[in-house]
Amino acid sequence: MRPPEGPVAAVFFDGQTSSRHEVSVSVDWRTPAALILDGTTPGLPRRWPLDRLRALSDRADVKTLVVTVVADTEDEAPRDPARLVIADPALRDWIRTSRPDLFRRDLREGARFRLATRAIGALAAFLVILFVLLPQMANTLAGLIPAEREAQLGKATVRQIEMVFGGSGGIARCETQDALAIWNALAERFVDRAAYDAPLTVIVLDDPMVNAFAAPGGHIVFFRGMIDAAQSPDELAAVMAHEVGHVVARDPTRLMLRSVGSVGLLGLLLGDFAGGGLIVILADQLLDSSYSSEAELQADAYAFERMVAEGIDPGALGDLFGRLRDRHGDVDGLVSHIVTHPSLSERMAEARRQSERVGNPSPALTEAQFETLKASCRGD
Template sequence: MPAMGRFFDGETGQRLHVDLYIDPVAETLRLEHSDLPMGSQYWPLWAIRALSENAREDQLVLSLKADTSLDSALIVTARLTVDDPDLTFRLLKLCPNLQRRDIAPGAIRKVAIWSTGAVSALLLMIFVILPAMANTLATFIPIEREVAWGRTVVNQMERFLGDGSVGRLACDNTEGLSALSEMTDRLTERAALQYDLNVTVFDHKMVNAFAAPGGQIVLMRGLIDTADSPDEVAAVLAHEIGHVESRDVTRNALRTAGSAGLLSLLLGDFAGGGAAVVVAEWTLNASYSREAEAQADQFALNMLDASGTDATGMAEFFDKIGELDRSGLDLPTYLASHPETKTRADAARVFAEAQGLTAPILSQREWEALRGICS
């Protein structure tokens, strides 16, 4: 009594119950049925493949090695289902290439070509086209739109840092405010700025400052508390004015709008994929901002010099940030993307040595008032 198998020829929907015989000498599997052409078919054992990941443990679905194609729909082969346990056992033992996966010739080359294409398209977009577009578009946005957007960003920031409402975090001591505007005026009196500056202090312990689009600048109380002289605060303020003038934030937001989608596209949704996108975007951002930071530093040094303020204040403030960094205290996120503080401090010191006559940017009384701006 021969073992039976169900045979499909791959051309018709007809099922043939064929008799199966293994010929160990000729190393073939013989299929017999009166409806087969010539009554029988011979399958060489070495050319038999079994379908992978078959859920049915009680059967084997076999096919013959076919001329493989990259488009798997084009492969036409017959199928033979075997569920006779004894025959299954013998086939597993006698067919040498049963589990082998055949790869179409040229597949590796095709993958290599398209991988290169995909990677170059992404790199070109992320590093060349998107930044260039962002730079151009940033100059097209009308200033009043940018100001409106900047207000929204500052309000969002205030909600995030404070108790969720707007208007509570901003410090409003009258003398402090006038000292602050005094400092801003002295810094900017010799500069022709495209933006009207709107400088605010938030009552928050973070040692940080940020520039939002359209001339919005926010200093944190922690930064003023950490500074030992008004010149140090002026250095940070001048640095942020540099960001405002070169439209760094607007440019960055435009660029991110383009590239964030691309990165999530590439990495997909595997476990941790979301986190990987955040990390990749952050790294990309840091590489762009290092350049922007260096430019803002240079802008700040020139501005300090033009207003007759000693750039040593900048060097001293960078030294302090460097120490905060090392002691691992609450590291402000924005500092992490800044160039090495030591290098920046040294650059400021070199610049300061070449400076002529300087004076503190605020009088002792004004400095006291600024320190009390949040009280």
Template structure:
């Protein structure tokens, strides 16, 4: 290409959108490109080959767009000017002769800036998730209309079934006698008390040892908890505890916070399907990660409810004892993130010693029916 005839090209100065027709030739020493404007008055420019860079991802594949790498020590890696070459022969020669044509230059300090911005993003997300979201969720939970909260709770339970491997309504245990026994237990616990919600308690057919409260007065027991319980008093105690969360609107606050966190994670991960939201909501429900203060309040509510219903809190203590003995790898569910089961068991037993006369939570027939509420 040395000594070859000038080749027509297009030059952009990087400051305006104007196209400048130019002629390009290879310098006499073969180390650069001479750029001459077409017509009088133009100032020739020399672009050294070792500073030439090609721009990737150009719209046209039959042309080669060049820019010039800066030879100064500032943070600007490239001159804003562009040179567009359409001549195939000159393109081929440049690809063979320009040593750094495909090199991708990075501004000095780019890594530091990226790390700094990443750290700032992490701190910002942390403030949103751990400071702003809890306050916003408390504010919204206390002002959400009851009808809206009930709809929210139904949607959460439906999502929960999907999270557990079913679909809306597919895991619901529908044995009439078992559900009638469960209703009698709820009535026994709440009789004579002014409740903020019309409770809706149901059982899902899943082997996990767990129970959870959802917004709008929803309480869900998983079959595994019934299977693991030896007495109706144990189920009554767990149920009273979850009712305590319902009355304090803890699940509404938790779900609002989880939904906000899941939304942020979905944006970060680019999840447009909503799978992240469902997964985080389901995980939050199963882990029931309320604050220790909320757990202590729910325990106190449960003890008071058991006392008023004349149901011994010994079952509460027995259930906590079981949790303390369970292999955490096998059963990492109910109360896994709660305060010490041993301490709570002792408090429940201490309460039982001071209760006075109590009656079984359910009759033997009702207990048998409840244990088989998920039977086909």
């Protein structure tokens, strides 16, 4: 294929203004061979060597070819800001077939190293924000959120979890009046009102998952599977005391604040994650008990202290953990978190050591109250 014999019409953009300029383009074969751009536009004629022509590759219109030329600039990709739009089929197709470097990506020497260095620096900054600054900010801000706002978030989170397990109508709750009275009284026994003065809300969901968690705003959720797994009132009380420890420490709210920051950062990188998606993410994290090792150990310590103060055997928490691990392995909700926690053995041993502090323990509930809680999800 040969180029046109004479000049052809094209459109030139000088890269300085938005004005389009009608120009004529011809091929000059004198060494080095070049395109000659001529017209009435200031700065013309221009000579663009053929071996320095580069095409814009992000064009959807195949009927035109837009080219520029490699030039001396301070940019990492050294290209002239001027553009030439070629619609003449003969010249367009000849350039495409005869210029092997037309779609080459030109970078200055050392540019790849500089870009890689900047990318590593950006990644390091992102990780510092995600894993250092956000947790510190969450710790500070958790105590500043108004109680009513926190309660609204917790309510929305619990509703999302109910929809996950029960569809748009939500999962059934085990809410007999007698059972709720027992649950609320049990929770109140473990809350330190000097540290947390907002209301507590206990919710029991009719699902076999062995799980319990605290949501923002004093919401404590038990699943039927956890109730069925408990063999004594003290085991349910131990789980309740542990979750109240998370509430008092405002761990769910800190988790929410970290999620907000993480979602915002990820949204900048990957797209918009705002809005209702945040509640979904937070609900999923709570279901997975995604607290830090430190938060889990602190909730254990809180539960042990409150149980000892109430004369209840803290060793029940270790008994429950051990039995669930033996029975379920490393799956099923709360069990998955418990059995994969790196300090599980130490936590179980600590629970049994704490039981020595209670000389003559008393059951957390009567057998009748314990049976009322178990029967509430059986429909007895």
